[in-house]
Amino acid sequence: MSASTSKSGRMHPHKFTMWLGIAAICMTFAGLTSAYVVKRAQSSWLEFKLPKEFWVSTLIILLSSLTMHLALKSFKARARLKYRNLITLTCLLGLLFGFVQWFGFQDLMSRGIQIFGEGSNPSASFLGVIVGLHFLHVFGGIVALVITTIRAYRKKVKSYDTTPVEVVSIYWHFVDILWIYLFIFFAIM
Amino acid sequence: MSNELVLNPGVDIAGDAHAHEHHHHQPFITKYIFSFDHKMIAKQYLLSGIFWAIIGGLMSLVFRLQLGFPDQAFPLLEEVLGKKWAPGGHINADAYYSLITIHGTVLLFFVLTGGLSGTFANFLIPLQIGARDMASPLMNMLSYWFFFLSGLIMLCSLFLETGPFAGGWQAYPPLSALGDASKGSKAGMDYWTTAMVLFVVSQLLGGLNYISTVLNMRTKGMSMTRMPLTIWGLMFQAVLGVLSFPVLTAGFVLLIFDRHFGTSFYLSDIFVNGVGALSHEGGNAILYQHLFWFLGHPEVYIVILPAMGLVSEVMSVNARKPIFGYTAMIGSMAAIVVLAFLVWAHHMFVTGLNPFLGSIFVLLTLLIAIPSAIKAFNWITTLWRGNNIFRPGMLFAIGFVSVFISGGLTGIFLGNAAIDIHIHDTYFVIAHFHLVMGVAGFFGMFCGIYHWYPKMFGRYMNNTLGDIHFWITIIGAYCIFWPMYYEGLSGMPRRYYDYSTWQSFKQFAELNKFISIAAIVTFFAQLLFIFNFFYSMFKGRKVRSQNPYHSNTLEWTTPIIPGHGNWPGEIPEVYRWPYDYNKDGREFTTQVTPIGADETEH
Numbered sequence: 001m002s003a004s005t006s007k008s009g010r011m012h013p014h015k016f017t018m019w020l021g022i023a024a025i026c027m028t029f030a031g032l033t034s035a036y037v038v039k040r041a042q043s044s045w046l047e048f049k050l051p052k053e054f055w056v057s058t059l060i061i062l063l064s065s066l067t068m069h070l071a072l073k074s075f076k077a078r079a080r081l082k083y084r085n086l087i088t089l090t091c092l093l094g095l096l097f098g099f100v101q102w103f104g105f106q107d108l109m110s111r112g113i114q115i116f117g118e119g120s121n122p123s124a125s126f127l128g129v130i131v132g133l134h135f136l137h138v139f140g141g142i143v144a145l146v147i148t149t150i151r152a153y154r155k156k157v158k159s160y161d162t163t164p165v166e167v168v169s170i171y172w173h174f175v176d177i178l179w180i181y182l183f184i185f186f187a188i189m
Numbered sequence: 190m191s192n193e194l195v196l197n198p199g200v201d202i203a204g205d206a207h208a209h210e211h212h213h214h215q216p217f218i219t220k221y222i223f224s225f226d227h228k229m230i231a232k233q234y235l236l237s238g239i240f241w242a243i244i245g246g247l248m249s250l251v252f253r254l255q256l257g258f259p260d261q262a263f264p265l266l267e268e269v270l271g272k273k274w275a276p277g278g279h280i281n282a283d284a285y286y287s288l289i290t291i292h293g294t295v296l297l298f299f300v301l302t303g304g305l306s307g308t309f310a311n312f313l314i315p316l317q318i319g320a321r322d323m324a325s326p327l328m329n330m331l332s333y334w335f336f337f338l339s340g341l342i343m344l345c346s347l348f349l350e351t352g353p354f355a356g357g358w359q360a361y362p363p364l365s366a367l368g369d370a371s372k373g374s375k376a377g378m379d380y381w382t383t384a385m386v387l388f389v390v391s392q393l394l395g396g397l398n399y400i401s402t403v404l405n406m407r408t409k410g411m412s413m414t415r416m417p418l419t420i421w422g423l424m425f426q427a428v429l430g431v432l433s434f435p436v437l438t439a440g441f442v443l444l445i446f447d448r449h450f451g452t453s454f455y456l457s458d459i460f461v462n463g464v465g466a467l468s469h470e471g472g473n474a475i476l477y478q479h480l481f482w483f484l485g486h487p488e489v490y491i492v493i494l495p496a497m498g499l500v501s502e503v504m505s506v507n508a509r510k511p512i513f514g515y516t517a518m519i520g521s522m523a524a525i526v527v528l529a530f531l532v533w534a535h536h537m538f539v540t541g542l543n544p545f546l547g548s549i550f551v552l553l554t555l556l557i558a559i560p561s562a563i564k565a566f567n568w569i570t571t572l573w574r575g576n577n578i579f580r581p582g583m584l585f586a587i588g589f590v591s592v593f594i595s596g597g598l599t600g601i602f603l604g605n606a607a608i609d610i611h612i613h614d615t616y617f618v619i620a621h622f623h624l625v626m627g628v629a630g631f632f633g634m635f636c637g638i639y640h641w642y643p644k645m646f647g648r649y650m651n652n653t654l655g656d657i658h659f660w661i662t663i664i665g666a667y668c669i670f671w672p673m674y675y676e677g678l679s680g681m682p683r684r685y686y687d688y689s690t691w692q693s694f695k696q697f698a699e700l701n702k703f704i705s706i707a708a709i710v711t712f713f714a715q716l717l718f719i720f721n722f723f724y725s726m727f728k729g730r731k732v733r734s735q736n737p738y739h740s741n742t743l744e745w746t747t748p749i750i751p752g753h754g755n756w757p758g759e760i761p762e763v764y765r766w767p768y769d770y771n772k773d774g775r776e777f778t779t780q781v782t783p784i785g786a787d788e789t790e791h
Contacts, residue, residue, distance in 0.1 A: 010405065011405070013324040013325075013401050013402070013405040013406065014324070014325065014401075016324075016401050016404065016405055017324060017325060017328075017397050017398065017401040020396075020397045020400055020401060020431060021393075021397055023431065023432065024393055024397070024432065024434070024435045025435065027431075027432050027433070027435040027436055028435035028436065028438055028439050029439075030436070031436035031439035031440070031480055031483065032439045032442075032443075035439070035443070035454075035476055035479070035480060038473075038476060038479070039454070039473065039476060042471070042473060044470055044471035045471070116446065116450040116451055116452055117450065117451040117452075118451045118468050119451075119468070119470075120451060120452055120453065121453070121470070121471065122453050122454055122471055125452040125453065125454065126454075129442060129443065129446055129452075133442065
């Protein structure tokens, strides 16, 4: 069964489940960002500029979305080698994204803004928690990508089913869009 | 259904009528422990639910002894709980708070959420919509084992030296965010939070699966409006869970950071006895309450919606007539789902909430009365002039409607901000939610267990024991919770360790004694059920016919004990809704019967 949709033209159940999962993740971040909005309106809120690194990481994750898209295309075209290379690149870009986020926080700390610990301001802590939780989701995507890739290279069973790759790809684009949302949110705030 | 082919390649699908006779031998571990079969997973949830219900129920007995007999010593308590918890046969205040906290957590989450929806969503969804299994059996299996792990951690927390968490099941900061605030806020709180996060993971894995299965895996002809109301209830429950549990997790994440990483989301520079002023700045404890109740309120509907579905189905089968107002039932459930997300702040009327905002929440809260009333009306009209067969399942279904009304109507009192100022945090609240959610949830669960037991185990439970269980339970439940309304109206606060020291509450000493005795009797009546449940598994009367209740739904078209895959051969096609009882002179017409030339679809 290589068809990712059933004969009735309906979405594959696993894809559907992914979309539901995305809705759930959205609720987590909606909860956190609305808490941020509420908290900001209260006293002793520290204002600071976002680190420049976040611009870089935004570019990186956008690029990784592109490689993911191309990887899926090459999987569909059964270009295995190209697929493997693109997936590996996507994983690396994901990890790089995490590193750049980390440097962003280093930059903040060098400016004397404490993220956690005694004397930290909720505004910086929020940034730390939300961005950290977002990277946790990115990392989950990386793990899923690695598993899918290993599966695609099993010697015994040649699987040409695009569904798992599509599901991971949907998720990957989602964490990308989620980051864009968060970035704009923090930038405006 | 190509979805079937895609998802369950290992399951017998070929039109082999004898498939169940020569299925391959499964090792114990994959058949009973890490099983992918939704029916086995449902039984695992059910057994876990029963286990936790006994634990949670026993806890309530222990603290009821304290509340009913504050000046009496029970040496047995010291024997069982040890010198730390119950020195001299009195539970101490720390133990009391731990007990009420864990009692609430365990019964609400592990029994009425995990046990109730976990059992019946897993068991009924594939069977009643005509699917071989869930959309993702693997996720389903993981869902149970996350639940198991969560329970294990909660169980371990009971044996900690500083005791389990003691800050109330809502875990409000600052009490829950400060290890120094109380004994239970130390390691007990970390265990509690870990267990709860794992529980949320389990619920999300399950919930995603339930929704996906209902929307994608229905058999041919099973349109959404031909589904039994059980499935509607379970699906809506999953929608609520998937959209609100993540917000609770967000609240928990911030709480964990406040506890361990020195942030100030909830904690501010308050002064704590024995600690002094905190170094935290600018935190806001009310923020947690918003995040918490954004799940907390939907949570009570997560409990009640599956129960509503089970009750509707069982009632229709046993009244031998269609459920009254099928569409209105679906509509009212949908309305409850929408409103569930818009009323959370009615738990916070006395937190200094802006009165204008409060009035909006009052309005939205009172709106809940409308769908609830529609449902209550429909159940009563289903019973009206039905050929009612009072099996235990039916008795519990009727009992459910009774406690749902008597508990629900008092929600109108509490939903009014002005009245709530007086009765907030009193026994009035306790009585309200125990009846409308606790007892009603349990009744829905019992109703489902008695009714579907033959399908689960191929044997019947004993009806006489079931009847006795029902009557003691409903009378007992009213004896326990009804007096609490009076106590609450006269201002008796909840969560106090000993009321005898207050002049104004001394008058309730005898009433508290009465409540405690009723609680003890009711608890022991539940042991009848436990005995009935396990005894019937091995010694109950065997089910001889495929459709013992003459029910219309699909689960009764499977073999008496279905194998993995549910139907040997093809999955039956569906031609009508499930409530054609006594239509056109026929006592019942199953869903797999084509619409005749001489009849109309409902």
